[in-house]
Amino acid sequence: MIREGTRAARCTVERLMKKLGIQGIKRGRRCWTTISDDSLYRPADKVNRQFTATRPNQLWVADITFVATWTGLFMLLYH
Template sequence: MMVGIRRIFEANFRVYNARKVWRQLQREGFGVARCTVTLLVKAMGLQGIIRGKSVKTTFSDKSAPSPLDRVNRQFKVPAPNRLWVSDFSYLAPGRASSMPPSS
C-alpha cells in the first residue's frame, strides 16, 4: 500500500494530500479507508500543497526590550465603569448635513 501511495504522490508532482491520494486509490480499485491512507501518508512524511495560511516562520523575541512610547499614552482608567468611544468616520466635504459649510 505504501508503494502505491508513494507512486501516486510522485506521479502528481508531490502536490496531492492524503484525501486526493485516497481518491486516486479508489479510482484504481483499491478498497482502503481514508483514515488508513491519512495515517500512512503522515507516517511516510508526505505533505501536499496546503491552501490558506502559510507556515509562520518568524516569531517575535519576547525577551527583547519594547520601544519607548513616543506619544505618552496613559493607559489608566479615570474611574470604574467608564467607556470611551471614538469615531474616525470620513465625511466628504459638502456631504455632512449637520455641519455648517466651511468658508
Template sequence: MYQLKDDLLIPEVARLHAENYGVYGRRKMHALLRRQGWDIGRDQTERMMRLAGVRGVRRSKRVFTTKSDPAAPRPTDLVQRRFTADGPRRLWVCDVT
C-alpha cells in the first residue's frame, strides 16, 4: 500500500518541484502537497524529495553593501539628544534614513 502511494507521489513531487523553478524545499513542498489534497507528513515529504532526486535551494547570506566610515564627519546634534520640547512647536525632529 505504501509503495503504491510512493510510486504516485515521487513523480508528483518532481513535477511540482520543476513547476516552482526547482527552489521549493521540504517546508514549502509539504504545504503545497497538503493544499493539493495529499495526506502527507513532513518527513514523508522529505523522503519523497530525496527519492525523486530534488533539493530545495538555500538562501544566500545577506550582503551588507554599506561600510560605515568612523572617520566620516557626522551631522551636528542640534537638540543635544534632548527629545522633549518645552512647549508645542518648540522642537521638530525628523529622520531621513
C-alpha cells in the first residue's frame, strides 16, 4: 500500500487482512524440533547414562550440532 501511495493505520490493515483471510510473511527463525520415532533403530546405551570415568580414555562422548547458514546446514562435531 505504501508503494502505491495509500496511507493506512496498521490496525486497519490488520483488520482488512483478517477479514480477507490472508496473512503476511512471518519473519524470524524457523523452529527446528526433533520428532522421535520409536520404530527406528537406536544404538544401545552402553554407559546407562553414567558419564563418570574412573580412568583416562574409559569413556568418550560426542555431540553433533547443526548450524543454519546462508548456503544450508553446517555440521559441527564435538568430541
